[in-house]
Amino acid sequence: MTNTQNLVSPQAIKDEWFRPKQKEQGRAESVVRPSLSYWKDAWRRLRKNKLAMGGLVFLVLLMLFAIFGPIFSPYSVTATDYPSQNQAPSATHWFGTDEAGRDVFTRTWYGARISLFVGIMAALIDFFIGIIYGGVSGYKGGRTDTVMMRVVEVLYGLPHLLVVILLMVVMGASLTTIIVALTVTGWVGMARIVRGQVLQIKTYEFVTASKSFGAKTSRIIRKNLLPNTMGPIIVQMTLTVPSAIFAEAFLSFLGLGVAAPFASWGVMANDALPVILSGHWWRLFFPALFISLTMFAFNVLGDGLQDALDPKLRR
Amino acid sequence: MAKYILKRFIMMIATILIISTLTFVLMHSIPGSPFDEERTSNPTIQANLEKFYKLDEPMHVQYLYYLKSIVTFDFGPSIKKPNESVNELLARGFPISFELGMVTILVALLSGTILGTLAALRHNGIIDYLAMTFAVVGISVPNFVLATLLIQQVAVTWELLPAATWSSPLHMILPILALATGPTAIIARLTRSSMLEVLTQDYIKMANAKGLSPIRIVIRHALRNALMPVVTIMGTMLAGILTGTFVIEKIFAIPGMGKYFVESINNRDYPVIMGSTVFYSAFLVFMLFLVDIVYGFLDPRIKLHRKEGDA
Numbered sequence: 001m002t003n004t005q006n007l008v009s010p011q012a013i014k015d016e017w018f019r020p021k022q023k024e025q026g027r028a029e030s031v032v033r034p035s036l037s038y039w040k041d042a043w044r045r046l047r048k049n050k051l052a053m054g055g056l057v058f059l060v061l062l063m064l065f066a067i068f069g070p071i072f073s074p075y076s077v078t079a080t081d082y083p084s085q086n087q088a089p090s091a092t093h094w095f096g097t098d099e100a101g102r103d104v105f106t107r108t109w110y111g112a113r114i115s116l117f118v119g120i121m122a123a124l125i126d127f128f129i130g131i132i133y134g135g136v137s138g139y140k141g142g143r144t145d146t147v148m149m150r151v152v153e154v155l156y157g158l159p160h161l162l163v164v165i166l167l168m169v170v171m172g173a174s175l176t177t178i179i180v181a182l183t184v185t186g187w188v189g190m191a192r193i194v195r196g197q198v199l200q201i202k203t204y205e206f207v208t209a210s211k212s213f214g215a216k217t218s219r220i221i222r223k224n225l226l227p228n229t230m231g232p233i234i235v236q237m238t239l240t241v242p243s244a245i246f247a248e249a250f251l252s253f254l255g256l257g258v259a260a261p262f263a264s265w266g267v268m269a270n271d272a273l274p275v276i277l278s279g280h281w282w283r284l285f286f287p288a289l290f291i292s293l294t295m296f297a298f299n300v301l302g303d304g305l306q307d308a309l310d311p312k313l314r315r
Numbered sequence: 316m317a318k319y320i321l322k323r324f325i326m327m328i329a330t331i332l333i334i335s336t337l338t339f340v341l342m343h344s345i346p347g348s349p350f351d352e353e354r355t356s357n358p359t360i361q362a363n364l365e366k367f368y369k370l371d372e373p374m375h376v377q378y379l380y381y382l383k384s385i386v387t388f389d390f391g392p393s394i395k396k397p398n399e400s401v402n403e404l405l406a407r408g409f410p411i412s413f414e415l416g417m418v419t420i421l422v423a424l425l426s427g428t429i430l431g432t433l434a435a436l437r438h439n440g441i442i443d444y445l446a447m448t449f450a451v452v453g454i455s456v457p458n459f460v461l462a463t464l465l466i467q468q469v470a471v472t473w474e475l476l477p478a479a480t481w482s483s484p485l486h487m488i489l490p491i492l493a494l495a496t497g498p499t500a501i502i503a504r505l506t507r508s509s510m511l512e513v514l515t516q517d518y519i520k521m522a523n524a525k526g527l528s529p530i531r532i533v534i535r536h537a538l539r540n541a542l543m544p545v546v547t548i549m550g551t552m553l554a555g556i557l558t559g560t561f562v563i564e565k566i567f568a569i570p571g572m573g574k575y576f577v578e579s580i581n582n583r584d585y586p587v588i589m590g591s592t593v594f595y596s597a598f599l600v601f602m603l604f605l606v607d608i609v610y611g612f613l614d615p616r617i618k619l620h621r622k623e624g625d626a
Contacts, residue, residue, distance in 0.1 A: 157330040159599045161558040162592055163337070169580055169588060170341045246457050253459050253562050255581050273463060273566065281467060288460040296455035303451075 045308040052304020055297035069109030096282035114264040122244035130190025138198030197229035231309035238302035242295040390590030401590035408572035423498035431506025453500025462493035550603040
């Protein structure tokens, strides 16, 4: 058992070995870079995604034009000017004029107002209903959850656009009706996502910790669950907007849109349908271009946000 | 499996019942009668008309008649075209819409899968880039916009293909192209991402190690699993294509069910609206049911998930 090889002879032991170590000058432990919050980190990732940033820039510009465009335009949206009807795009009428001589450029920005308003309102209302319904269902669990999800399952099985068409026929076409009809069927998707997230997150340790400190249910939902479900919720909202814009344009195209003289992009495209054979391409081209560009921008932004907000999913 | 099918079947019946009731309640909550436009006519005629369409009965009796009409599949006469029944309109229009929808789905499935697979196999290559550009653009351009642009460019400016109607295979190209682009884009994206995931799996490495040819690996081993997500979205995709046929038929003047449906909306022809809504919903819900069953057979794990979900 004698193992003397590793032992140091008593003479070799030096006093300095037992002096307290000097504190180092540099602080190796200190954090050099500012700490990144979840949102800052996501923003950093999003900024690298050129396509998504392009979409974001386009949408900001579009909103600015939708708000201020009609103010700076010398033309009225509704007033007719028959002498200058059906003009091709020119220096005076950038996007041309329609059969009543109205300036298509001005009307396009009014259309942007309507389309964006419908899309954003639909997304916001979906958000509130979905968060409450999905949050309660996921958090309560058990029988409550089963019953609430049965309701959602049945609603999810309904053909949405058919229900929307039916509601529009019954309630009459107006902006409010479109938003109501879209949200009556639209909140279900959001509720499912919130519920799935809550179901997963409520089993995490920090929620248990919060509970053991005596936090109330409302506090846990507000402070622990909701902030951590925000990522997928924001993505879902970004993707709800283009589908609502599409639905509005679609309904307008079926003749269930906002009534004249105001026009959403869908109404403008629908009005242009009979005249494309006579070569008035600008009537269709500009609303079609802006519907497509807006949907494209929201879609790429949604994809980008998905990548940015959910780093675990990235490959 | 039998229990699962039974459960899904009951859900299907419940959904159809709910949408039928919803349709009934909504249509009857509209103030006024469909004959308001002909107010000037003789009150006796008005009464007779109401009797003919059973509008003089109390509401619950009307509801029972309505349920009976759904079960017996007899939706009664149209109001605006009194010598035609809703059934006749359905029988005339639906086959055309069905043809349009089915060809669209086949085209979308085939081209979407091929595009998505090629993109995944050449990940970050030029094909991948092109395919995904097409996918984002395809999802963003609404089908009615695409349809009108196609008519304007291909049919009017270049005069390559006929612009309207449904009389020959040549006439079908533009409507199907307009309707299939969106679903193709969605399927391509989905196939690509699930294919990328599947290709990293061990059994693909194993198949490679065995020396199987790449084509065989992709078709027999990878694609089978990569297509599972596509099966799950088939239901919602069908719904999208079906509602898409409304506008496409309107734009291309195709005499399908969608055209009659849009007409009935604009004419407020309630029996036709009710009949076609219920018919469409039942058809869609049945398709969803089929998709779920097929999925259950394709993926044995689904039963396990179900149990976890029920707990």
